[in-house]
Amino acid sequence: MPGELPALTPRDTEIAILLRGRSFVDRIGSGQRQRTHGRRGTVWVCPAGIEEEYINISDPMVDCLHIFLPARPFEETMLRDLDVDPARLELRYDVIAQDPFIDHVAGRVLQEMENPSAAGRLLVETLGVALAAHLVHRYAAGTIRPHDSADKPLDRRRLERVEEFIAAHLSDDFAVSDLAAVACMSVAHFTRSFRAATGRTPYDYVSGCRLDQARRRLLTEDTQIAEIAAAAGFSSQANFTRAFRKALGVTPAQLRASVRTRTPAGP
Structure with a gap:
């Protein structure tokens, strides 16, 4: 105003x-x-x-x-x-x-x-x-x-600790500061070193892991899509569908339907 x-x-x-x-x-x-x-x-x-x-x-x-x-x-x-x-x-x-x-x-x-x-x-x-x-x-x-050393990649041991933490807490709400603490680094230093080591930001890496986990669940479980979306950290099924289609080229429902179509009917 x-x-x-x-x-x-x-x-x-x-x-x-x-x-x-x-x-x-x-x-x-x-x-x-x-x-x-x-x-x-x-x-x-x-x-x-x-x-x-x-x-x-x-x-x-x-x-x-x-x-x-x-x-x-x-x-x-x-x-x-x-x-x-x-x-x-x-x-x-x-x-x-x-x-x-x-x-x-x-x-x-x-x-x-x-x-x-x-x-x-x-x-x-x-x-x-x-x-x-x-x-x-x-x-x-x-x-x-x-x-001088701000952009050096994470060493293998620190990177493994961070990856293990992410895998163990994939369904939890954690922050970059939590990942930096696992690596025993400042948030700013960790963010750049993580990207130098993986080619991705912590956000991109975690998002990719969560979408990949959601993809596996869609292929192997009968769990409701809304429940899978919530477990992957999305606030709504619509947001999940939008991000899933952008990353994989199909919607969650389309992926699940394609698998059921390829599965032969029982005797």
Whole structure:
């Protein structure tokens, strides 16, 4: 809604991305006054703890996504991943005209909100860590030195421990932080090292495992499709069917029907 908003000091870092339409935003924070003609892709960043003394929106925002990142991911990214003291590095109170990576993250978040997947929690957590690292690299009031070994693949023993954990908890609701703990690594470091070792993100890997398990159950059990969908982590049978067809080219019902068609009738 247009108009003047009350002053606030966010506990979390707020990233607002304008998805559709145009709007003029006048705001004051961190000793700065920023007047922005926002359009699709404009990003407003307000770091945690920075008081926004004044915010006025002159035109209604048709569609705006707000992403909130707690302080901890930034500290973890800086301390463990980038070897930087967070006390000496701060994000800027900033307006970003366009940023393809932030736009990509916003698109994935919206897609997950509209069509929840089997491992949505892992996806959102992975995106949050990646976004935190991106903001630190691109929009920090200082310079950082990248960690030389951040992208080394997981060693075989750690990878096996993580794969065993996933297999044992495939029907459970776990997070990337749980997998990182199994590997004894930070979330950000683990995410990149896991991808370097497997070619997939934790989200893609777990989603693939859950869909594969669902496929096997469809072929070998008479369990209701809705029950299999729930066990695979989907919020609805419709979302399960959509993801299954996208991954395998057929719906769960079509796969089951094709097997029954090929099975010879009894005497």
